[in-house]
Amino acid sequence: MTEQQVQQQEESQLVAARRAKMQRWMDDYNVYPWGNRVDGLTSLADARSQFSQEAHDASKEEGGVDDRPRVKVAGRCIQHRAMGKLTFLVIRDETGDLQISCSKSALSTEAFKVASKLDYGDIVVAEGPIGATQKGEICVWADDFTLACKSLVPPPEKFHGISDAELRYRQRYVDMYTNPETIETFKNRSIIIRAIRSYMETGGFVEVETPMMQPLAGGAAARPFSTHHNALDIPLFLRIAPELYLKRLLVGGMRKVYEINRNFRNEGISKKHNPEFTMLEAYEAFGDCETMLELTEGMVRAGAAAVSESMCISFGEIEVDYNKPFDRVSYGDLFEKALGFSMDDEASVRAKGSELHIDGSDNLNHWLLVSAIFDACVEDTIDPTRPTFVTDYPSAISPLTRPHAECDALSHRWELFICGMEIANSYTELNDPDLQLQRFTEQLDGADDEIQAFRTLDDDFIHALRVGMPPAGGLGVGIDRVVMLLTGNESIRDVVLFPLMKPQDSTHEETD
RNA sequence: GGUCGCGUAGCUCAGUUGGCAGAGCACCUGACUUUUAAUCAGGCGGUCUUGGGUUCGAGUCCCAACGCGAUCACCA
Numbered sequence: 001m002t003e004q005q006v007q008q009q010e011e012s013q014l015v016a017a018r019r020a021k022m023q024r025w026m027d028d029y030n031v032y033p034w035g036n037r038v039d040g041l042t043s044l045a046d047a048r049s050q051f052s053q054e055a056h057d058a059s060k061e062e063g064g065v066d067d068r069p070r071v072k073v074a075g076r077c078i079q080h081r082a083m084g085k086l087t088f089l090v091i092r093d094e095t096g097d098l099q100i101s102c103s104k105s106a107l108s109t110e111a112f113k114v115a116s117k118l119d120y121g122d123i124v125v126a127e128g129p130i131g132a133t134q135k136g137e138i139c140v141w142a143d144d145f146t147l148a149c150k151s152l153v154p155p156p157e158k159f160h161g162i163s164d165a166e167l168r169y170r171q172r173y174v175d176m177y178t179n180p181e182t183i184e185t186f187k188n189r190s191i192i193i194r195a196i197r198s199y200m201e202t203g204g205f206v207e208v209e210t211p212m213m214q215p216l217a218g219g220a221a222a223r224p225f226s227t228h229h230n231a232l233d234i235p236l237f238l239r240i241a242p243e244l245y246l247k248r249l250l251v252g253g254m255r256k257v258y259e260i261n262r263n264f265r266n267e268g269i270s271k272k273h274n275p276e277f278t279m280l281e282a283y284e285a286f287g288d289c290e291t292m293l294e295l296t297e298g299m300v301r302a303g304a305a306a307v308s309e310s311m312c313i314s315f316g317e318i319e320v321d322y323n324k325p326f327d328r329v330s331y332g333d334l335f336e337k338a339l340g341f342s343m344d345d346e347a348s349v350r351a352k353g354s355e356l357h358i359d360g361s362d363n364l365n366h367w368l369l370v371s372a373i374f375d376a377c378v379e380d381t382i383d384p385t386r387p388t389f390v391t392d393y394p395s396a397i398s399p400l401t402r403p404h405a406e407c408d409a410l411s412h413r414w415e416l417f418i419c420g421m422e423i424a425n426s427y428t429e430l431n432d433p434d435l436q437l438q439r440f441t442e443q444l445d446g447a448d449d450e451i452q453a454f455r456t457l458d459d460d461f462i463h464a465l466r467v468g469m470p471p472a473g474g475l476g477v478g479i480d481r482v483v484m485l486l487t488g489n490e491s492i493r494d495v496v497l498f499p500l501m502k503p504q505d506s507t508h509e510e511t512d
Numbered sequence: 513g514g515u516c517g518c519g520u521a522g523c524u525c526a527g528u529u530g531g532c533a534g535a536g537c538a539c540c541u542g543a544c545u546u547u548u549a550a551u552c553a554g555g556c557g558g559u560c561u562u563g564g565g566u567u568c569g570a571g572u573c574c575c576a577a578c579g580c581g582a583u584c585a586c587c588a
Contacts, residue, residue, distance in 0.1 A: 013557060014522055014539055079549075086545035103545065120538075134546045157523035157537060158549070164523085166580045221588050267587045268513085371588070397588045425588095443588095502579070 014154045018119055022150045029110035035148035038125050040072050045095035047071040047130055051138045056131045068129035073098060073140060074148055076177055077122045079158065087116040088139075091124060094183050099139035100126045111145040120158055121151030169499050182494075188307045189483045189495055193260065195306035196280065196479075199299050205256040205282060210245035212238060212262065218458045219243030219400075222265035225275075238264035242281050243400070243474065244461045247429065250285045250472055251464045258282035260479060271491045272421060275500050278479040287473035288428040289412045293389055296416060296424050296475060297326050300387065303486050315419045316490050318384050326387040326416070334390060335374060338381040343370045343394075367396030367409065380420065387418045399439040400474075401427035418485055426475040433465035 025031035042050075050069040059066040075091030075098070085104040090097050102115040106128070118124065127144040156162040161178035168175040168182075176182045197207065215234065217224035219241030227236050242259050249257050260280045269275065284291055304311045304322035311322040332343050341348040346366055353364070358372045371394065382388045391414040395403045401411035412428035430436050440457050483495040493499040 012522070017539060081547050081550050082544090083547065083550075084544040086547080088547050088550085090548085099548080101546075105545080133548090135548070137546085137548070154522050154538065160524070160537095160549090162523075164580085167523095169580095223587085265587070268585080270587090271582090273587070368588085375588090393588090399588080 015152055018150070018152050018154070021117065021119065022152075025114060025147070029113060031110070031114060031147055033147055033150035035123070035125075035146075038072070038074060038148070041074050041125075042071045043095040044073055044075055044091070044093045044098040047073050047140065048096065048098055048138055051130050051132065059129070059131065066129065068131050070128065071130050071140060072125065072127040073100075074123065074125045076151075077118050077120055077124060078155075078177075080118055080120060082116040087112070087118075088133075089115065089118060089124075091126070092177060092180070094187075096180075099133075099137050100124070100142050100145075101133060101139045102126075102142045102145060106141065106143045107145055111142075114147055115142070115145050118147075119151060119154070121153065121155045122147060123149040123151065165493075166501075169493055169501055172498055185487050185489060185495060186497060188487045191306050192303040192483055192486055193479065195302045196299055196482075197260065199302040200258050200280075200282065203256070203295065205258045205284075206254060208246070208249060208254075208257050208259055209261065210242045210249075210259060212264075214239050214245075216456050216458050218455075218461065220263075220265075222267055225264050225266050240265050241279070241476070243476075244458055246281055246283050247469055247472070247474070248461070248464045250283055251467050251469045255285045256283070269500065271493075272481065274480065274492050274496050277492070277496075280475075280477040280479055282475045282477075283429070283472050284474075285470040285472045288471065289391075289414055289426045289473050292426040292473040292475040293328075293414060296426065296477065297387075299477065300326075300416075300418075300423070300482065303482055307486050313486055314488050315485055316488075318419050320385055320387065320418060320485070322387070324386075326389055327383070328389040328391055328414075329382075330392045331374070331390055331394065332392060332410075334381065335370070335378050338378045339373070343374075349373065365396060367394040370394060371397045379417070382417050382420070384419045387416060387423075389414045389416050398427060399443055400430055400436070402430045402432075421481050421485070422478070423481050423485070424475060424477040426473065429469070429472045429474045431465060431469040431471060433462055436465055437462050 022033050026033065050071060052069065055066075055068040058064045059068050073091070073093075075093040077089050078092045078097065079088075079090035081088045087102040088099055089102070090099050100115075102112060104112050107115065115124075125146050125148050126140050126142040128140045128142045130138065131141050132138050155178060156167075156174065162168055162175060168179070172182075200207070213227070213229075213236045215236060217237035217240050219239075220243070222240045224237040224240050227238065228234070229236050240263055242261065242263070246257055246259060258280060259282075260278065262276045263279045264276050265273075266275065267273065282292070282295065284295075301311070301322050304313060307313075308322075313320055313322065335343040339348075339352065341352075343349060349366060349369055350362075352373055353369045354362070356373060356376055358364070358369065358376065364372070382390070392404070392410045393401070393413040393415070395401065395409055395411040398411040398413045401413045404410045404412065414426055415422055416424040416426075430439070437457075440462070444455060444457060480492050480495055484490065484492060487495060489495050
């Protein structure tokens, strides 16, 4: 927000009213509007569960003993109904909502005044027996009530929460308290990632952290973000993948390693792409892409089990049953089934390329053309309700992958698709240093000037391979996309707390 | 980056053929001891995203910019 906008907001009438009210409370009732430490708080869900009908009934009898459980709770005011000598308000915390009933006769004059004039958004602490109203609403009958934090900004519409997607992403904190399902999603994200970590640890994988700022951005083909280190006066790139560093760890002698962390790719933004995204990469020495396939199926299932008892989870119109074994189909079979001719049939592939008006279809390498056709019209033929491993990718589009011994056009690589999204990518790693050097060199030769500017041969990685990397399986999993699937959110922006947004106050210098 | 759609009060939205800027909620004042999006009475609130243009007159029509969304491209 610009200073001007902040100023406008602070000058608005609604804010001014809240400031005035706060000042009155400070002057007249000696209220400190910013609160202090509070011990012994009970969550709202906990407090609600402590309600006892017997104790409630007994407390209403003439001369009955009041042994209703006492609770101390805190939350943000989301509803407020003042009725003269009685005020009802509903507060919210991350576990749910609970009504607080404030009777003038049970509270100090000051506390009752504050309660009856409370604003939506104020954070309060209330203490008292947990009981119910005449209509049966479970509530805390407050005998102590204090302001914990004055909210100076009025909340959006009180009943429906905010629906404007832009506002939800820009002011996530407002989205979170007005739309409880937002917190639910991010708690589930945490649960899923914890389940995945636990699954990896159980499998003997060691979590490591490798550089996010790299002198050479390798391990994938994306465009990197670039930055600069002042003291060393060198350019640095935000990593596009941790791959080349994780493999060095296998060279060093670690058997099973994984990393869950952010990658940064300077590419387009879409429902499935945020410029920074969370990726799990795992490498297992003496494994191959088959071991990684089994690992991945178990991992996705562990995540699903952590957030869903039935493990049947809807994603838009699609329902996926994660109990069932995942499908697998080879790249070539899928291609032939979708198009009616083999991907080895160069003439038909060439013809199809022209038909689809694929860029450079006349002189593109056969396998690159196959890949373009595959992306254009074969991927969509995968049943979205069935998690599907597509295996045996062409080597030409898999420069870090070991080719098949019997047919070096194909490689030991698979990708996992669920609901039309690419979720994971895995290969039997190439550990022949000479072949790897050749692949890198070919890749660089094919690159245009712009790509050459940031893609440089990683000599040290080749050196590491010469030292010797054991045969290994490698895996990358798009964690955000897994969370999308397992929480039923169709946009990556709904599973990333603070998705990248264009600044609203962009002052653009016109350079003519 | 291309195409299409949207942008009106704090929020959600209406605004007719181009003719005084509207509603509900929120907010302010008052009443009310069992409310459930409480109710009742009264009141406040606008750079119609921004900048140009057409017109006697523009929220409305035209052009451009900005932001958001959808979609395509890009992303092995």
